[in-house]
Amino acid sequence: MKTIRKNILIAPLNWGLGHATRCIPLVHELEKNNFTPIIASDGAALALLKKEFPHLMHLELPSYHIEYSTKAKNLKWELLKNSPKTISAIISEKKIVKEWCTKLGLCGIISDNRLGVYNINVPSVIITHQLRVLSGRTTWISSKIHHYFIKKFTECWVPDYGGNFNFSGKLGHLKDSKLNIQYIGTLSRLEKLSLPIQYDLMVLLSGPEPQRTFLEEKLLKELKNYEQKVIFIKGIIEQEQKKEVLDTVTIYNFMTSKELEIVMNQSDKILCRSGYTTIMDLIKLRKKAFFIPTPGQFEQEYLAKKMKQSGILPYAKQDSFNIEMLKEVEMYKGFPTISKPIHWKNLFNLFESE
Template sequence: METTTRNILVAPLNWGIGHATRCIPIIKALQQNNFNPIIASDGAALAILKKEFPEILCLELPSYEIEYAKNGNHFKWKMLKNMPAMIDAILNEKKIVKKWVKKYDLYGIISDNRLGVFSKKIPCVFMTHQLNVLTGNTSWLTSKLHQATIKKFNECWVPDFQKNPNLSGKLGHLDHPDFKIKYIGALSRLKKMPLPQRYDLMVMLSGPEPQRSMLEERLFEESLRYDGKVVFVKGKIETEQKVLQYDNITFYNFMNSEELEKTFNESALVLCRSGYTTIMDLSFLNKKAFFIPTPGQYEQEYLAKKLKKEGLVPYAKQEDFRIENLLEVDLYKGLKPFENKTSWKQLFGLFERE
């Protein structure tokens, strides 16, 4: 009888909460396959996983200090200015993880876009939907740098499908990769449920500041002009949940996975950012949606354009959005679920020790 605790470190990037929430199904799958997940992150990503898994050991990593520019056109420069702090955090991460490998007798690492969470001593997985990192005219450079980092890991897991149709398009697909890629299918913590409709519109905010707050102000004013029942989830992770009724709108500062799943299923239409995790969630839920990409974030702009072109979901720029835009949704098909045939047992085979 084997009594060893097979510890696997799961470390999502704290950039919005998408990286954290898409790790939820992976953490659950590890538990079901007799591994013991240990969670490591910082900020809101760590807070959300602590709420979700109060029984799991959670460790703190240094923050990449990601902030968005107020003006979308300055997005890239803000990120460049932030580079020294980010590199500093990555180097610190490496030192910390080196200690943890020994201290917690780690069997493996799953890093969701955390570049320094890596060890040569144990099997390491890098999870990302961005094999190509879009940054406008510097995309080739940022993509090459990102791929060079991914190469150090034993495997790269892409939460998408290899063939068409897929969700990530050119973000998650390379013509001639020189490292090991496994397409693990779309991931979501949410399931489709046959619930009666309670809301005509669900507004779902997410992503780093100050853009989250700017969109909140914008959509608050627009939602007041909406003819129907609105549930408005601000995406602010705070210690206590606050619920406020104002006119036709019910406000929540945040919801846990269970509440979100229920509310998504009770809503006819979703208005949100075009972040990749959100897109995966909406496809699991078979939802009609309208997107407002984060200004200046090339990845979200690319995904919104891709899905519009495929006739699935319309979008508008943040400064152009009016509540009347939602009438366009009826002309689009909405996101459909994919069949996911991922075998976790096979994937986790990488962490089996003799």
């Protein structure tokens, strides 16, 4: 008897690449469990997933119009200014998803922080580590708004552990909550490999513009006098992969997951943003790192401070960083070894038809 494959919509937010990359292991596991993933997003997130999964259906959703100010202190007000466009996109994607539920025969929906990607007639999951949305003095209202949308979903999957042993801290843990939260464990597309070290340093850039470019320009200047071997990934998704060699620095515009997995395993230490997806990748690979949080992004600043206070790794603000600071990495213990697997079959039971 032929097994019927069931369609699951997977829709990551297009804000940096973290939301898209942490959906990659989800797609693989869904396929292993006889589901057919259908990918929906916009911009760089959609472009990346098209490269990773060319054999799957890809659909476009409206952009949230998330823009960064050139000055970090103006970030919150820039997001507030664009909020009418974001709300419009959320309303539009909700209507689009309703049509797709019928047209594509969806038996489940997994949204990574896309607030309108759900349907009351289809089991719908939101993946987020931001149960508390940090925004300075307005944290209480930004968190309340987020909870309003999370409640629309059947379940909320937090890629972390419950209790005192966790990595998201106050972002992903609430003292009292009526949300249907499932702590699923750390989520990474990468695997630990036994490979010899080829690079002293890997620079891994990501995140929205213009801050990504500001950091790229700063680090390339800093690395001019760095004598060790460096591999530098810009985090720019383009049609073709480009490679450039400047003295001891090998530069790529982007890499696929498999390529990244190899070079990260081959690198002694990683210099990168303090995004939560990056933290999960570092945990999986047990790599030492140095963080430079995106200026003005409260979440990344909080996570960088949390990792430093825990003695895991150091960080510096973008404006004050210099290459000599990398020596601090050896003074920190790095991430602990985690051996708790994600119970995918149990999670996917939500999508099994009655």
